[in-house]
Amino acid sequence: EQPSAPKPVAAPMRPLPWGQLNFLQTTDTHGWHAGHLQEPQYSADWGDYISFAERMHEKADEIGVDLLLIDTGDRIEGNGLYDGSSPKGRYDYDIFREQDIDVICTGNHELYQADAAAREYTRTVPNFQGKYLASNLDYIKPETGETIPMAQRFRKFTTKNQGIRVLALGFLFDFTGNANNTVVQPVEKTIEETWFQDAIREDVDLFLVIGHVTLHGPEYKALYRAIRSENWDTPIQFFGGHSHIRDFARYDSKAYALQSGRYMETIGWMSIDGIKRKGKKEDPKELELRASMTFQRRYIDNNLFGYHYHTALNESTFPTEHGLNVSAAIHKARKALELDYLYGCAPKDLWMSRAPYPSENSLFSWLEKEVLADVATNPERKDNPRLVIYNTGGMRFDIFKGSFTRDSTYIVSPFTSRLEYIKDVPFKAANQVLPLLNNAGPIFEAENLKTWQLAPPEQLGYQSDIIAPQLPTQDSLFAGPAQAPLLQSSPDLVPGYTTKDDAGDDGDDTLHAPISFYKIPNCIQSTLSMPENGDPETVDLVFVDFIQPWILTALRFVGQTYNASHVEPYREEIFTDLLADWIKENWKKDCTK
Numbered sequence: 001e002q003p004s005a006p007k008p009v010a011a012p013m014r015p016l017p018w019g020q021l022n023f024l025q026t027t028d029t030h031g032w033h034a035g036h037l038q039e040p041q042y043s044a045d046w047g048d049y050i051s052f053a054e055r056m057h058e059k060a061d062e063i064g065v066d067l068l069l070i071d072t073g074d075r076i077e078g079n080g081l082y083d084g085s086s087p088k089g090r091y092d093y094d095i096f097r098e099q100d101i102d103v104i105c106t107g108n109h110e111l112y113q114a115d116a117a118a119r120e121y122t123r124t125v126p127n128f129q130g131k132y133l134a135s136n137l138d139y140i141k142p143e144t145g146e147t148i149p150m151a152q153r154f155r156k157f158t159t160k161n162q163g164i165r166v167l168a169l170g171f172l173f174d175f176t177g178n179a180n181n182t183v184v185q186p187v188e189k190t191i192e193e194t195w196f197q198d199a200i201r202e203d204v205d206l207f208l209v210i211g212h213v214t215l216h217g218p219e220y221k222a223l224y225r226a227i228r229s230e231n232w233d234t235p236i237q238f239f240g241g242h243s244h245i246r247d248f249a250r251y252d253s254k255a256y257a258l259q260s261g262r263y264m265e266t267i268g269w270m271s272i273d274g275i276k277r278k279g280k281k282e283d284p285k286e287l288e289l290r291a292s293m294t295f296q297r298r299y300i301d302n303n304l305f306g307y308h309y310h311t312a313l314n315e316s317t318f319p320t321e322h323g324l325n326v327s328a329a330i331h332k333a334r335k336a337l338e339l340d341y342l343y344g345c346a347p348k349d350l351w352m353s354r355a356p357y358p359s360e361n362s363l364f365s366w367l368e369k370e371v372l373a374d375v376a377t378n379p380e381r382k383d384n385p386r387l388v389i390y391n392t393g394g395m396r397f398d399i400f401k402g403s404f405t406r407d408s409t410y411i412v413s414p415f416t417s418r419l420e421y422i423k424d425v426p427f428k429a430a431n432q433v434l435p436l437l438n439n440a441g442p443i444f445e446a447e448n449l450k451t452w453q454l455a456p457p458e459q460l461g462y463q464s465d466i467i468a469p470q471l472p473t474q475d476s477l478f479a480g481p482a483q484a485p486l487l488q489s490s491p492d493l494v495p496g497y498t499t500k501d502d503a504g505d506d507g508d509d510t511l512h513a514p515i516s517f518y519k520i521p522n523c524i525q526s527t528l529s530m531p532e533n534g535d536p537e538t539v540d541l542v543f544v545d546f547i548q549p550w551i552l553t554a555l556r557f558v559g560q561t562y563n564a565s566h567v568e569p570y571r572e573e574i575f576t577d578l579l580a581d582w583i584k585e586n587w588k589k590d591c592t593k
C-alpha cells in the first residue's frame with residue numbers, strides 16, 4: 001500500500017500577478033517528481049504540476065496573455081525515483097517528459113556520469129525537440145567520436161496570444177567536472193562565436209536567457225553585458241539555477257532574473273508587462289496603460305492548497321486527466337522500485353544546515369561520529385590509524401525522525417561514489433588537509449579546481465555561525481483574499497521560506513515562520529584507530545572519490561607529492577549501499593509500532 005501524500009495545511013497567501021508574458025519555472029528538481037512525502041507544504045507531485053500548468057494555460061488563453069514553462073536543469077540525482085533503478089531514471093525520464101516545457105537546458109548533474117549525459121542526449125533532448133537549448137554544450141557521439149551540439153543553440157519564436165517575438169538561449173555555468181563525453185564551453189568564449197553575435201542582433205521584442213547558472217555569478221554578468229551592448233532597450237528575462245535558492249535579481253530596469261529553489265519545493269512565477277511589440281500595430285489605449293514595464297515574481301510553495309488557491313479551483317475541479325494519469329504513473333513507478341520499503345526508523349531529526357555543526361541534531365555530526373566511524377573500515381587495514389574525509393555536499397537532504405526507507409537512502413546519498421585512500425601518509429601533512437579544504441570558500445560549488453585559492457595554514461579555521469536569521473514580524477503578514485485565511489501571529493505559521501531578494505521580502509506566495517540556518521564546512525572528518533598516546537607517524541588518508549582532486553592539491557600544498565596513481569580503493573561497495581546497511585543494522589526499530 002502506497003502512503004498517500006500528506007495534506008498541505010492552510011496558510012495565508014499572496015496571489016500571482018499576471019502580465020502580458022508569464023512564466024512558470026522549475027529548477028534543480030533532482031528527481032523529486034513524486035513531491036515530498038514527509039513535508040506537506042511541498043507535497044504536490046509532477047502530475048499536480050501538470051494540472052496546474054494546464055489550468056494556468058486555460059486562464060492565460062481566457063485573458064489573452066501568454067504563459068511559458070521553463071526548466072533550468074539538474075533534473076536527476078537526488079531521489080529514489082531517478083536513482084533507485086538500474087539503469088538510473090528507468091521511469092523518471094518518461095514522467096518528466098509529460099510536462100509541456102517551452103525552454104529547457106542542462107544542469108551539471110546531467111553531465112557528471114557519462115551514462116547520464118548519454119541519456120540526456122538520447123532521451124531528454126528528443127523528448128523536448130525544438131525546446132531543448134544548449135548554447136555552450138557539446139556532446140561527443142560514442143559511435144564516431146564526433147563533437148556535435150548537445151541540442152540547438154537558440155530558439156526564436158512568437159508567443160501564441162500576444163505575438164511577442166522571443167529569442168531564447170540556454171546555458172550551463174562554466175562547469176569543469178563533466179564526464180569526457182561532453183564539452184562545456186566557457187560562457188565568455190561562446191559570446192565571441194558568430195552564431196551568438198548574430199543571434200543577439202535579431203530583431204525581437206524580448207531576449208529570454210535560461211541557464212543552470214547562478215544569478216549573481218560571472219556568466220550572467222557577461223551575457224547581460226553582451227546582449228545589452230547590442231540592444232540598449234530590449235527587455236531581457238533571465239532564469240537561473242544551481243545554488244538551490246529562491247532568488248530574484250535586477251540587472252537594470254528592463255533586465256531581471258529569477259531562480260526557483262530546489263527539489264520541487266518551489267515553482268517560480270514571473271510576469272512581465274509593458275512589452276513593446278515592435279513588429280505589431282499597438283492599440284494606443286493599451287500602449288498608454290503599459291507606459292512603463294513591470295517585472296514581478298512569486299515563489300510558489302509546491303502543494304495542492306496553493307495550486308487550488310492560485311487557480312480558484314478545488315479538489316474536484318482542479319486536476320486534469322493528464323495530470324492525474326501522471327500522478328498514477330508516479331505511484332506505479334514508486335511501487336515497482338519499492339521506494340517505501342522500510343530500512344529502519346530514524347530516532348530523531350538530523351539536519352544539514354538547520355542545526356549547528358557540530359551538534360546533537362547535525363546530520364554531519366551523526367555521519368562523522370556514527371556512520372563513518374563504522375563503515376570506513378577496511379578489514380585489511382582496520383587497525384591502522386586513519387583520517388576519513390567526506391564532503392558535506394555529498395549529503396543532499398535532511399533526515400526526519402521516523403520511517404527511513406529505500407527512497408530516503410537515495411534522497412540523502414544519491415551518488416555512486418566510493419571511499420578510496422592513500423596509505424601511510426605522514427600524519428603531520430594528512431592532518432592539515434581538512435583545515436585546508438574548509439578554508440577555501442565553497443570549493444565544491446565552484447567545482448573549478450583552478451580557481452581554488454589555498455590560504456596559509458595559520459589563517460585556517462572554520463566557524464559555525466548562524467546565517468540569515470530572520471525574525472517574524474507582524475508587519476509582514478499579508479491580508480490575502482477570502483479563501484486564504486489570515487493568521488494573526490507568526491507562531492501559527494508553518495516554518496518555511498522567508499525570502500529576501502532584489503525586490504524585497506514579499507516574493508513567497510505562502511507566509512511562513514522563518515527558519516534559522518547555520519554555516520556548514522566543506523568537509524568533515526572522522527579520526528579513527530588512533531594510538532592512545534601521542535600522534536602516529538603515518539595514517540591512511542581515506543576520502544570519498546568525488547574530492548580526490550582537492551585532496552591531492554591540498555597534499556601538494558603541504559609538500560606531499562602524491563598523484564592519482566597513489567590512490568587505491570578503500571571499500572568496494574558504493575557509499576550509498578554502506579549507508580543503507582548501516583541504517584538496517586543500527587536503526588532496526590519499526591516506527592509503525
Ligand SMILES: O=c1ccn([C@@H]2O[C@H](COP(=O)(O)O)[C@@H](O)[C@H]2O)c(=O)[nH]1
Nearest residue numbers: 074108112242391393394415444445546
Ligand atoms: O558525485 C557527486 C556530485 C556532486 N556532488 C556535490 O553536489 C554539488 C553540486 O550540486 P548542485 O545540485 O549542482 O548544486 C557539488 O558541489 C558537490 O558538493 C557530490 O558530492 N558528488
Ligand SMILES: [Zn+2]
Nearest residue numbers: 028074242244
Ligand atoms: Zn542542483
Ligand SMILES: [Zn+2]
Nearest residue numbers: 074107108242
Ligand atoms: Zn547544479
